[in-house]
Amino acid sequence: MQHAFEAGTLIAVIAGVMGYFVVLRRSAFTAHAFSEIGFAGAAGVLLLGINPIVGLLLGSSLGGLAIAALGRRAANRDTQIGIVLAFALGLGVLFISLYSGYATAAYSILFGQILGISSSDVLLTLVAALIILATVAIIYRPLLFASLDEDVAEAKGMPMLFLGTAFMLLVAIAVSFSVQVIGVLLIFSLMVTPAATAQRMARQPQRAIMISVAVALFATWSGLFIAFYEPYPVSFFITGIVFTLYLMVRLIQRIGRGKVNHSLQK
Amino acid sequence: MSLTLPRLRSVGVESSLIAAENLTAGYRDKIVWREANFAFGRGELVAVIGPNAAGKTTLFRLLLGLQQPIGGTIKIFGAPPKRGNPRIGYVPQRHVIDSETNIEALELVRLALSGKRWGFNPFSHDDRDAAIAALEAVDAMEVAHRPLGVLSGGELQRIFLAEALVSNPEVLLLDEPLSNLDMRRETDLLHLVDDVVRSRGITALLIAHNINPLLPHLDKVVYIASGRVATGKPSEVLTSESLTALYGIQVEVLRDPHGNVAIIGLEEHHGDV
Numbered sequence: 001m002q003h004a005f006e007a008g009t010l011i012a013v014i015a016g017v018m019g020y021f022v023v024l025r026r027s028a029f030t031a032h033a034f035s036e037i038g039f040a041g042a043a044g045v046l047l048l049g050i051n052p053i054v055g056l057l058l059g060s061s062l063g064g065l066a067i068a069a070l071g072r073r074a075a076n077r078d079t080q081i082g083i084v085l086a087f088a089l090g091l092g093v094l095f096i097s098l099y100s101g102y103a104t105a106a107y108s109i110l111f112g113q114i115l116g117i118s119s120s121d122v123l124l125t126l127v128a129a130l131i132i133l134a135t136v137a138i139i140y141r142p143l144l145f146a147s148l149d150e151d152v153a154e155a156k157g158m159p160m161l162f163l164g165t166a167f168m169l170l171v172a173i174a175v176s177f178s179v180q181v182i183g184v185l186l187i188f189s190l191m192v193t194p195a196a197t198a199q200r201m202a203r204q205p206q207r208a209i210m211i212s213v214a215v216a217l218f219a220t221w222s223g224l225f226i227a228f229y230e231p232y233p234v235s236f237f238i239t240g241i242v243f244t245l246y247l248m249v250r251l252i253q254r255i256g257r258g259k260v261n262h263s264l265q266k
Numbered sequence: 267m268s269l270t271l272p273r274l275r276s277v278g279v280e281s282s283l284i285a286a287e288n289l290t291a292g293y294r295d296k297i298v299w300r301e302a303n304f305a306f307g308r309g310e311l312v313a314v315i316g317p318n319a320a321g322k323t324t325l326f327r328l329l330l331g332l333q334q335p336i337g338g339t340i341k342i343f344g345a346p347p348k349r350g351n352p353r354i355g356y357v358p359q360r361h362v363i364d365s366e367t368n369i370e371a372l373e374l375v376r377l378a379l380s381g382k383r384w385g386f387n388p389f390s391h392d393d394r395d396a397a398i399a400a401l402e403a404v405d406a407m408e409v410a411h412r413p414l415g416v417l418s419g420g421e422l423q424r425i426f427l428a429e430a431l432v433s434n435p436e437v438l439l440l441d442e443p444l445s446n447l448d449m450r451r452e453t454d455l456l457h458l459v460d461d462v463v464r465s466r467g468i469t470a471l472l473i474a475h476n477i478n479p480l481l482p483h484l485d486k487v488v489y490i491a492s493g494r495v496a497t498g499k500p501s502e503v504l505t506s507e508s509l510t511a512l513y514g515i516q517v518e519v520l521r522d523p524h525g526n527v528a529i530i531g532l533e534e535h536h537g538d539v
Binding site (some may be wrong): 024026137138139140141142144145146148149151152153154155156157158199200202203204205206208 | 330331332348349350351352356357358364368369370373374377378380381382383384385386388411413429430
């Protein structure tokens with residue numbers, strides 16, 4: 001359980017941070033595609049007896065590089081990405097059916113199985129977290145500006161291809177490790193929803209990132225805590241909590257707006 | 267502390283900030299326009315007009331160093347353009363900002379100054395101060411803390427102008443800043459651009475579809491159509507004679523009693539020249 005909390009904390013932080021940029025750059029679908037392409041990688045290396053994380057990293061990184069190569073402006077990008085990820089899922093299904101090992105392996109890739117995480121995986125997660133946070137710290141301002149105003153950033157001679165590729169690889173790493181907690185299918189719950197909630201609440205990026213991490217941490221810890229007592233999957237609780245928080249924020253903001261309108265009308 | 271020697275800038279014969287000689291622009295297989303000659307000095311306000319797809323944005327791309335000429339020369343600040351010159355401010359043609367974007371306007375203007383620096387500095391205030399100064403210059407401080415997604419077209423254009431001004435450029439390139447604005451906002455923005463540009467001695471090039479609102483403010487006009495480029499004072503360039511001579515086809519320039527201009531005969535030209 002202690003390992004689960006350690007890994008969960010690290011993952012909530014990296015998912016909260018990267019999620020902010022994913023939402024900012026409207027790349028939520030791409031992040032989801034990474035987890036599903038990574039799934040094929042994970043299922044594939046499982047057949048070879050290798051740690052699924054390696055497969056996730058390979059799959060999502062390759063997918064990330066391919067998508068970055070498409071360029072940001074490619075029309076029909078969603079369609080192209082969707083076509084590739086559908087094929088990747090198909091491959092994943094094949095690999096899973098060929099796998100004759102523990103049945104829970106497939107389940108844990110799809111839905112997360114943090115409770116059983118090993119100490120070596122926690123260490124791996126720590127290394128990944130350090131790499132992501134250090135890189136984000138370095139490219140923070142250029143990445144932020146290039147995400148907000150692509151045309152002016154390009155005109156200013158900023159390294160757009162490098163930033164786009166670095167971003168994709170960071171997302172690939174964050175997604176691959178987040179799968180441990182939340183699984184391939186529910187990746188949005190850590191990579192998107194907390195950040196989407198946060199960016200509704202804060203108008204400055206630094207503040208929004210902190211809120212995003214806070215939401216992810218709260219949901220992960222609560223989810224782990226509840227799962228200790230209830231027999232249902234951790235990933236479900238985390239998903240439920242972030243979704244509820246998101247709805248609450250939207251509701252509160254709508255009521256707030258309604259009050260303003262009402263008082264304006266008087 | 268290392269000594270930095272002052273950079274010696276060679277004093278050229280011409281004092282113009284932007285100069286082109288026989289400039290031809292295009293891509294490998296297609297010429298967009300050819301043999302343009304122009305020179306713009308400090309503090310001039312220049313309109314760039316012409317039909318759609320004539321190559322107006324191409325001129326900006328050349329000045330920004332995003333594209334290379336395929337013939338002739340172009341110089342800015344006495345040297346060929348290179349990408350990322352902080353002395354040029356650029357306001358590109360705009361896509362609509364997603365209404366969900368919650369980032370405040372001040373942040374965008376700040377980042378325009380600090381975005382080129384790696385890392386992040388939570389304690390620095392220079393970029394914030396510069397951003398506020400730029401927003402004050404464009405009279406947009408009251409929307410500084412509002413999310414970009416809820417701003418109106420006119421407010422956004424001021425923010426984008428502040429974004430370009432924050433690094434104190436000497437040249438400003440505005441690509442269709444007036445489209446999507448109603449006439450009232452158009453006039454307001456033009457007055458603002460004129461004020462800012464005159465007070466700072468900035469050389470401004472402005473792409474527009476309709477030259478009429480700009481006429482009272484202009485020093486020069488660049489007319490791009492059918493692969494040719496005419497440059498000069500509006501009163502010289504915008505005449506039936508000069509445009510007919512330049513384009514080799516009958517062009518009529520009509521003026522109404524208020525001084526508004528209509529150019530007939532050089533509509534969109536989709537063929538190569």
